Amino acid sequence: MKLGLDVMGGDFAPKATIDGALLALQEISANDRIVLIGKKELIESELAARNVDAASFDIVDAPEEILMGEKPTKALQHKPNSSIAIGFHLLKEKKIDVFASTGNTGAMMVGAMYSVGPIAGISRPCVLGEVPKEKGGLNILLDIGTNSDCKPEILYQFGILGNIYAKAILQIENPKVGLLNIGEEDEKGNLLCQTTFPLMKASQDFHFVGNVESRDLFGDTADVLVCDGFVGNIILKQVEGMYTILRKRGVNDDFLNRLNYENLGGSPILGVNGGVVIGHGISNDKAIKNMLLLSKKVADSNLVERIKTALLPYTKTI
Amino acid sequence: MKLGLDVMGGDFAPKATIDGALLALQEISANDRIVLIGKKELIESELAARNVDAASFDIVDAPEEILMGEKPTKALQHKPNSSIAIGFHLLKEKKIDVFASTGNTGAMMVGAMYSVGPIAGISRPCVLGEVPKEKGGLNILLDIGTNSDCKPEILYQFGILGNIYAKAILQIENPKVGLLNIGEEDEKGNLLCQTTFPLMKASQDFHFVGNVESRDLFGDTADVLVCDGFVGNIILKQVEGMYTILRKRGVNDDFLNRLNYENLGGSPILGVNGGVVIGHGISNDKAIKNMLLLSKKVADSNLVERIKTALLPYTKTI
Numbered sequence: 201m202k203l204g205l206d207v208m209g210g211d212f213a214p215k216a217t218i219d220g221a222l223l224a225l226q227e228i229s230a231n232d233r234i235v236l237i238g239k240k241e242l243i244e245s246e247l248a249a250r251n252v253d254a255a256s257f258d259i260v261d262a263p264e265e266i267l268m269g270e271k272p273t274k275a276l277q278h279k280p281n282s283s284i285a286i287g288f289h290l291l292k293e294k295k296i297d298v299f300a301s302t303g304n305t306g307a308m309m310v311g312a313m314y315s316v317g318p319i320a321g322i323s324r325p326c327v328l329g330e331v332p333k334e335k336g337g338l339n340i341l342l343d344i345g346t347n348s349d350c351k352p353e354i355l356y357q358f359g360i361l362g363n364i365y366a367k368a369i370l371q372i373e374n375p376k377v378g379l380l381n382i383g384e385e386d387e388k389g390n391l392l393c394q395t396t397f398p399l400m401k402a403s404q405d406f407h408f409v410g411n412v413e414s415r416d417l418f419g420d421t422a423d424v425l426v427c428d429g430f431v432g433n434i435i436l437k438q439v440e441g442m443y444t445i446l447r448k449r450g451v452n453d454d455f456l457n458r459l460n461y462e463n464l465g466g467s468p469i470l471g472v473n474g475g476v477v478i479g480h481g482i483s484n485d486k487a488i489k490n491m492l493l494l495s496k497k498v499a500d501s502n503l504v505e506r507i508k509t510a511l512l513p514y515t516k517t518i
Numbered sequence: 519m520k521l522g523l524d525v526m527g528g529d530f531a532p533k534a535t536i537d538g539a540l541l542a543l544q545e546i547s548a549n550d551r552i553v554l555i556g557k558k559e560l561i562e563s564e565l566a567a568r569n570v571d572a573a574s575f576d577i578v579d580a581p582e583e584i585l586m587g588e589k590p591t592k593a594l595q596h597k598p599n600s601s602i603a604i605g606f607h608l609l610k611e612k613k614i615d616v617f618a619s620t621g622n623t624g625a626m627m628v629g630a631m632y633s634v635g636p637i638a639g640i641s642r643p644c645v646l647g648e649v650p651k652e653k654g655g656l657n658i659l660l661d662i663g664t665n666s667d668c669k670p671e672i673l674y675q676f677g678i679l680g681n682i683y684a685k686a687i688l689q690i691e692n693p694k695v696g697l698l699n700i701g702e703e704d705e706k707g708n709l710l711c712q713t714t715f716p717l718m719k720a721s722q723d724f725h726f727v728g729n730v731e732s733r734d735l736f737g738d739t740a741d742v743l744v745c746d747g748f749v750g751n752i753i754l755k756q757v758e759g760m761y762t763i764l765r766k767r768g769v770n771d772d773f774l775n776r777l778n779y780e781n782l783g784g785s786p787i788l789g790v791n792g793g794v795v796i797g798h799g800i801s802n803d804k805a806i807k808n809m810l811l812l813s814k815k816v817a818d819s820n821l822v823e824r825i826k827t828a829l830l831p832y833t834k835t836i
Contacts, residue, residue, distance in 0.1 A: 416759065
């Protein structure tokens with residue numbers, strides 16, 4: 201597989217991205233190639249400084265750079281030679297199998313929509329987050345991204361996407377899909393949940409286990425927790441905040457440590473016509489490595505094709 | 519002050535409620551009386567079993583009981599002699615100054631609405647939660663209750679209510695009021711936040727500090743965090759879940775321990791014509807004690823009158 205990496209993305213680029221790529225190189229197979237996308241001279245000098253043969257990687261020159269604060273759409277229009285624009289161009293041309301970046305998240309989302317585009321039948325692509333289960337393994341939370349206001353049909357589709365991801369990437373045979381809610385009873389919640397519940401309950405697309413409360417975020421009641429992007433983002437940032445406080449206070453606990461974003465490998469964008477993974481802006485080399493390993497899983501598992509197949513029945517009705 | 523306690527409410531009633539009342543008795547002043555509301559014979563036998571003079575308390579007989587699972591409106595209609603119905607009757611008649619219960623939350627909410635009723639100008643009463651600031655003191659989160667779907671004007675009122683509470687109960691001179699959101703920039707968030715932001719920014723009622731992210735829940739960016747009841751409830755239950763896991767795993771940290779619901783004393787219902795505090799169903803004696811001490815603060819601070827005064831300008835326009 202060809203794993204495209206935006207070398208320029210993130211707070212510690214290009215050093216952290218290059219170091220992360222080197223770490224990943226030791227764990228991928230001989231058939232895989234990491235494609236470094238960024239300022240070619242910079243990449244080559246960083247590799248030389250580490251005594252690494254530049255031929256260990258494919259390198260694609262991207263002389264421009266989209267910064268963290270830039271408006272996504274404008275930046276992509278004005279910087280066609282940026283690492284993000286070129287990454288998506290390569291993805292669309294199938295010259296890479298997956299594209300990963302810790303750069304401007306908005307630009308990654310917009311880039312995905314306007315290059316490979318949404319999969320037929322998908323109304324709103326979403327961003328998926330993984331959180332550790334207390335007893336081992338991972339739970340999925342989606343959307344954690346930009347879909348702040350959702351309709352029931354959108355949440356239903358998140359259920360489909362999360363279900364396929366849990367099967368393909370987490371190897372869960374029959375994932376339990378739950379609706380994140382403020383109570384377990386069928387009729388609980390806001391209007392969105394109340395109208396989504398019957399749709400999910402009647403689902404033939406996934407195994408719906410009902411409403412799940414947020415106190416079960418790390419539990420085993422559901423493998424896939426569906427919510428709108430506002431709620432998902434609020435929850436994940438709250439977990440991050442609590443993790444940060446407790447770590448800073450010196451708490452050292454195996455479960456708490458598993459909440460470290462470095463271990464989680466980033467967040468795939470689901471529902472677009474190509475493998476896309478976004479990572480935390482503050483990513484260090486270990487986080488970059490794990491983002492690349494997750495990207496490899498996304499490519500190896502044929503995730504995008506599996507989603508396309510699952511959405512086929514919906515291409516005419518939604 | 520007369521502090522009314524629903525002796526029958528909660529998972530461990532009446533033992534935990536009686537024990538909690540006895541603990542509170544040692545910390546309140548000679549001018550205060552705790553009014554035990556519940557099955558009189560049961561209360562008297564519980565007091566006798568502890569060798570406590572029944573005259574230490576006022577006792578009001580309430581021979582009926584609303585159970586945790588009952589539908590609030592129906593239960594209150596069919597059980598006019600339940601401890602919750604009688605508690606609200608006493609509150610309306612000003613025979614108690616505040617009413618506290620760890621019983622059926624829905625019945626407490628409905629009881630408040632149909633007995634003392636909402637304060638003039640208040641569209642939707644709400645439930646307030648306290649969380650510890652990392653550096654000491656408390657932050658306020660509201661709504662954490664039943665207002666799952668809110669309009670911008672409702673969130674704005676939560677800002678007013680939280681502001682007065684922070685002044686009256688937490689003794690914060692000029693509380694910082696923030697809008698809980700998924701980014702700090704003005705235009706961030708879902709439609710509700712986007713439309714609430716300009717209302718709050720123009721506020722003459724409180725000191726608005728802008729959008730606050732959930733990773734600052736325990737921080738000092740804002741003293742009062744405003745959100746709809748769905749989001750507030752999701753966050754608090756997530757914190758509770760994480761707290762429970764880490765404590766179970768043996769993590770012992772001062773900040774983490776401050777998240778224990780026992781210390782937090784329960785959640786006031788704000789915006790109704792009387793002091794009302796609801797507590798966690800699993801409350802033990804210490805939690806009951808703290809709920810009573812919080813109830814005393816609600817009564818002593820004249821919170822309800824202060825809210826009425828603040829809402830006066832809105833009694834004709836909303």
